[in-house]
Amino acid sequence: MKIAYAAMAAAMLAVHPAQAQTAPTAAAQTAIVEDFKPSTLNQPGQQFPQVNSQGYVRFRVMAPDATAVKVSLGLGGRGGTTLAKAADGSWTGTTEGPLDEGFHYYHLTIDGGTFNDPGTRNFYGSTRWESGIEIPAHDADFYALKDVPHGRVEQILFPSPSTGTQRRAFVYTPPGYEKNASTRYPVLYLQHGWGEDETAWSNQGHANLILDNLLAAGKTRPFLIVMTYGMTNDVRPGQPGGLASFDIKPFQTVLLNELVPYVDAHYRTLADQKHRAMAGLSMGGFETKLIALKNLDRFAYIGLLSGGTISLEDVNATPGYRDKVKLTFVSFGSRELEGGRSGPPGGPKVDPRANAEAIKAAGIPSAFYVSPGTGHEFQTWRRSLHEMAPLLFRD
Amino acid sequence: MKIAYAAMAAAMLAVHPAQAQTAPTAAAQTAIVEDFKPSTLNQPGQQFPQVNSQGYVRFRVMAPDATAVKVSLGLGGRGGTTLAKAADGSWTGTTEGPLDEGFHYYHLTIDGGTFNDPGTRNFYGSTRWESGIEIPAHDADFYALKDVPHGRVEQILFPSPSTGTQRRAFVYTPPGYEKNASTRYPVLYLQHGWGEDETAWSNQGHANLILDNLLAAGKTRPFLIVMTYGMTNDVRPGQPGGLASFDIKPFQTVLLNELVPYVDAHYRTLADQKHRAMAGLSMGGFETKLIALKNLDRFAYIGLLSGGTISLEDVNATPGYRDKVKLTFVSFGSRELEGGRSGPPGGPKVDPRANAEAIKAAGIPSAFYVSPGTGHEFQTWRRSLHEMAPLLFRD
Structure with a gap:
């Protein structure tokens, strides 16, 4: 045993949720294509998170008075993605590289606390209900x-x-x-x-x-x-x-x-x-x-x-x-x-x-x-x- | 039509989630009984939110660097419950009065953003997946x-x-x-x-x-x-x-x-x-x-x-x-x-x-x-x- x-x-x-993989070399060479669309796992009517045709993810979260907002999902599963605050109180950030095709778990860290992204549906993983995002796969059919x-x-x-x-x-x-x-x-x-x-x-x-x-x-x-x-x-x-x-x-x-x-x-x-x-x-x-x-x-x-x-x-x-x-x-x-x-x-x-x-x-x-x-x-x-x-x- | x-x-x-009712008069007269237990709707292993035998709810959320944490659920459905920060970075608060028996939707407001309580499961209401809490009812059988x-x-x-x-x-x-x-x-x-x-x-x-x-x-x-x-x-x-x-x-x-x-x-x-x-x-x-x-x-x-x-x-x-x-x-x-x-x-x-x-x-x-x-x-x-x-x- x-x-x-x-x-x-x-x-x-x-199986840790931050396992999403990217191809760092390709990422560094490629410009981000601005064709982001809402993830198919988003809650009804929610515009973010979004995914582009390359597999980059863009997050946006409203938290006007927060001092730091991070996403657990990032390049090569390391470090996550740090969001930046805009004048309207929203926090936005894009992954450093494309994520692998398919489903990924993630969560937010807001001012040191762990929360889910209100934009997406939840999926049970890591013994908690986590946020989920779907990178459209070439074989999704x-x-x-x-x-x-x-x-x-x-x-x-x-x-x-x-x-x-x-x-x-x-x-x-x-x-x-x-x-x-x-x-x-x-x-x-x-x-x-x-x-x-x-x-x-x-x-x-x-x-x-x-x-x-x-x-x-x-x-x-x-x-x-x-x-x-x-x-x-x-x-x-x-x-x-x-x-x-x-x-x-x-x-x-x-x-x-x-x-x-x-x-x-x-x-x-x-x-x-x-x-x-x-x-x-x-x-x-x-x-x-x-x-x-x-x-x-x-x-x-x-x-x-x-x-x-x-x-x-x-x-x-x-x-x-x-x-x-x-x-x-x-x-x-x-x-x-x-x-x-x-x-x-x-x-x-x-x-x-x-x-x-x-x-x-x-x-x-x-x-x-x-x-x-x-x-x-x-x-x-x-x-x-x-x-x-x-x-x-x-x- | x-x-x-x-x-x-x-x-x-x-149907607005803040509709949970309380009995303000009774609440003002009653001391809070310290027999709080985790809500039956909590995620596996989560200790908060908790409910006591009178139907009061105590919330606790970790957000060490947040400046304000509120819960939409409060006395008579008005105002919600404001949480207070402790030295360990947690925010805790108890409803001003007992809530009605049964299920209530709620959410958190953290630094001006709307999020779910990571302690509880989510339920679809108000066109979004909301946090839920259950006040044990006398007729729950x-x-x-x-x-x-x-x-x-x-x-x-x-x-x-x-x-x-x-x-x-x-x-x-x-x-x-x-x-x-x-x-x-x-x-x-x-x-x-x-x-x-x-x-x-x-x-x-x-x-x-x-x-x-x-x-x-x-x-x-x-x-x-x-x-x-x-x-x-x-x-x-x-x-x-x-x-x-x-x-x-x-x-x-x-x-x-x-x-x-x-x-x-x-x-x-x-x-x-x-x-x-x-x-x-x-x-x-x-x-x-x-x-x-x-x-x-x-x-x-x-x-x-x-x-x-x-x-x-x-x-x-x-x-x-x-x-x-x-x-x-x-x-x-x-x-x-x-x-x-x-x-x-x-x-x-x-x-x-x-x-x-x-x-x-x-x-x-x-x-x-x-x-x-x-x-x-x-x-x-x-x-x-x-x-x-x-x-x-x-x-």
Whole structure:
């Protein structure tokens, strides 16, 4: 368990909201194009923050009597962006360089206090509701809200005797689920990262739209996605504990003994091993590895999205891996693979590519995907889900 | 339509977040009891804001270099609460008196800018995501999350040719809906107020838990609740227009021509007039009156929750009212009926009680409910739904 902790700690550090990456060299060479438009995540009617066609972000916040306003989001995730005051009491600033495509968390520091940008919507990350901004991606079409049949995202509340609570999960049901009364469906259990919750894969990840669009194009088999809260190491109800004290057992009990049976009882699932997958991003990937590898009678498909790797040693040390696992999917953002950043801090560097090649060479059905130009952020995970979904439940 | 506009404008003014009421006399006489606890709406791990057993709220915000921090929520909804700075850089303040039971919107003013309290979750009201606080109510049990069978809150995305968008709605399905494959259900279309959206009835109103608990107690017939966005007078996509330009037609088209047929096609509904209800709070009540009274071939049950009244003149002016309407439900918070506040500003005072008595005396099946000690806020509407639900679909 100690190795898992170290690797998980690395993932935690990497999920910090200031992780947005830029290309400093390109930035220094390029003039800022003045075609800024309101971010698509802005609250209704709000004009700021804005994003330009290069991926620069311009912030504007009203705080007439403030003495200092900063934004946590900046060049290379370092330092943030300092806003300057204008005569009308507004504070404005533009990032020093373009941000990576996709979704970024951020917050404001106003006179030494941490607040959200009133211009944008909030998204749960870093164990708080944070501001969010979206840099339009060249491939945004695959998670766009389009005129295709849409599945549902259903909030369920399931009893959890082990925690003495009624717990929340969201269940994506594909278009037509309600009509095909005799059809049963495979299920993907899909976990968020550290500091996030069961809302992340829909709100930040657009998991439902990714599936809707894949299904409309005939590119994947329809299946259910179940998303629940994976940080069960609360110090007290509602207060997440630190990672040092993380123990997989409470979450495993909720997932395997409570949620899976509830879903199989209340949805038309194919309730066997070969029609059940588990995947997760960052900490959710580590949870997947810890739970699924010890429960291969339950899961046939395993996905680690910026959440560790499966080595040939893992395969050999896991009874039944070769027979039972139909797919091992591992992915990262390309920026995570720069400079050995996929290894735990101070620990040995891990090369996910080498592990992926080794298990492939050993005949393990597997896929390895690298999201170009993105880091430990949701654009990597949107793309990873988009790549992984068509590979699931093909038997 | 002009009368409807004036009444709607009154409702709009009344929905302002600073509407929380207190009892000034009692407040002046009572010492503050130091048993403050974190609000149940706080973000995970956050200790402030806190509420005491009397309903006072204590706020604490970190902003070491700020010069002024105020909270919009205060005594009688006037003036707000001014926070004072401590040596550690925190700002603390307590409301001058106890607030009414239930949910209140609020925000901070920090150095002249409007921000949310980082301690609490956000709720969509006043066309922005606002901070929320919950004063525990003596009757909170009816909307508590309990160990009873729970229905689902399902996000659907339905095509809307009239607006050229894919629109969102939430559908509450009662426990057992998925099992009773041959059972069909009545439907309540339930609208939010001005500046709110389709999330309000679940997030602020706990509509799903109210129904779960009523059903567990055998006190209501199971039915679906459909909640969608009723502010269709956007100036441009995502930017709500003012009320002066409000036109019911766009929303009526979405509701009657697009959403109702979608729900009837995708859920097992009883798709006839006598199994369809429409109700709404504040502006949603006005929308209900404008739409349902002109479409009595579609709706048999009508609910106005702090959203106008049905007079005998309305009944007599509406062809078919006596034959087709199975229930007219009207409710208010008791504080709304103090000082003629239910009338439009500058216009004639309306006495909802007199209207309710007049239609009852004329033999119109109707119910009139007043929520004790609450104003134009969600505690009134939670109670109103709890009162109304058992009266629906009894034929």
